[in-house]
Amino acid sequence: MRRTKIYKILALLLLLSIVGGLIWYAQLSTRHKTIVKTTFLHKTGLVDNDWKVENHSKEYKMLSPTFIVDGIYKSMEGPKASNYVMLSQDSTLLWITGFKVVAQEAKTGEKMSNDFICHMNVDMNDSKYYSTFGLEDRIGKQYPRLTSLSHGMETFEFPEGYGVPIKGNDFLYVTTQTLNHNIKKAYYKVKHKVSITYQEDKNIKPLMSKTAFIMLPYDKHDPYKSPTDPGADFCIPVETKNHSYDDGSGNKLSGHWVIPTGKNTYRSNINQQLEIKDSLRLHAAAIHVHPFATRIMLFNKTTQKPVFVSNVTNHQNSIGLTNIENFSSKEGIWLYENQEYEIVLDVNNTSKENQDMMGSMFLFFYDKEMEAIVNAKVY
Incomplete structure (x- = not known):
């Protein structure tokens, strides 16, 4: 085979690869x-x-x-x-x-x-x-x-x-x-x-970090069905590969979901994520939400009172978050094993199209067990 013909074949293969890559x-x-x-x-x-x-x-x-x-x-x-x-x-x-x-x-x-x-x-x-x-x-x-x-x-x-x-x-x-x-x-x-x-x-004093976030059920057989059936209480996940979870019974949950226009409230039980044994004292919380969130709270469903509330300020003339209130307390707030806790998120989608949303908290609790180890220097 002549060298020029080999070059032509290689050039064609390269061109096909580039075209295929661009299509992909x-x-x-x-x-x-x-x-x-x-x-x-x-x-x-x-x-x-x-x-x-x-x-x-x-x-x-x-x-x-x-x-x-x-x-x-x-x-x-x-x-x-x-x-x-x-x-x-x-x-x-x-x-x-x-x-x-x-x-x-x-x-x-x-x-x-x-x-x-x-x-x-x-x-x-x-x-x-x-x-x-x-x-x-x-x-x-x-x-x-x-x-x-x-x-x-x-x-x-x-x-x-x-x-x-x-x-x-x-x-x-x-x-x-x-x-x-x-x-x-x-x-x-x-x-x-x-x-x-x-x-x-x-x-x-040592703190331990626990991550808690809203997880909403979606239809695993038809996850992107729209409009969502209100009676089924399903969300539409942004995608099913990331931030998708199983509730242990074969049902699918999403931590990253689509919100329609207007005001809505989303809530999710987080006791399983907290894994409180007897009690824990909360001292700080960093919050993660997306634009169009207006308020997020850690809520004690047993007492029907918020543990803390974080107000979210959105930009007025563009999409974005101006400020999210964090939670910080030297004295701390006690959470108990025999009480039920949930994250409650309020949103107001003022745009003209669906948007994506998350509601997460990075919660920091006093770590009594860690303090004993550090003071005893047994590490």
Whole structure:
């Protein structure tokens, strides 16, 4: 076979591959297109793909790779990146006291609108973390997310005198993601500056993190049926691959669902997620909701009283969250095993189309068992 013919065949195969790839890419959801595009840009070095790290004055700072924001990206659709964090090089016991994320222009470092921040997650290796302190019975009981900051709550600190204990050389896994609800003809180069504050103070009281969130049932046989049958109390999930759960009886639940226009209230029992044994004292809560949420509360269904209420302020002339109230209390509030708790979320979709919604809380409780271990130095 002549060399020119081989070249023609290879060129044809290359062309077919490109066409096939473009067809495949066009069929992806916005979220998955973003993953492909961001991976390509970072792997090829077309945009800065490095994390820049500083660690001094008890504050661990990271500057993310560059994100290209070139269109509308709703919650959990934008470019993102992840990085492992080690607060120190040795096993000194440290206390995490706060988190912060800021959007900035990639080239100049100038601060940008928080509207370019979707969320910043901090995950831990629960197997390594709890094994260190001899608490193996806690492994796998909770989703190993320490906390999450999101649009509307870009800064979070524990009340004075409280923190999450961690060995300095234990790894944390940080993921930060961009957002753009409003600017259709966008082209911005964005970085996220992430900060984790910590102390070595031995008088701090330990907190444990528990994640609780609204889960609503959906029709597993026809999940995207619309309109939803009100009598069935089903939601329409945004997708069934992520944030989809089983209630243990074969019924499907979604933690990421579609809301219609107008006002609605959603609620979900969280006793199974809390796993309270006797009692727990709540000291802090970081909240995650999406635009058009107006209020979220941790509600004691037994006493018919809220444990705390977080009011949510939306932008007035665009889509976005101006502020989400957190919960912080040095004194704490007691929750009990024999009482029933739920998350209640109020929304007001003032747009002219369906939107997506989540309602999550990262709850921090005083950890009496951990305090005994830390004071006895048996780890």
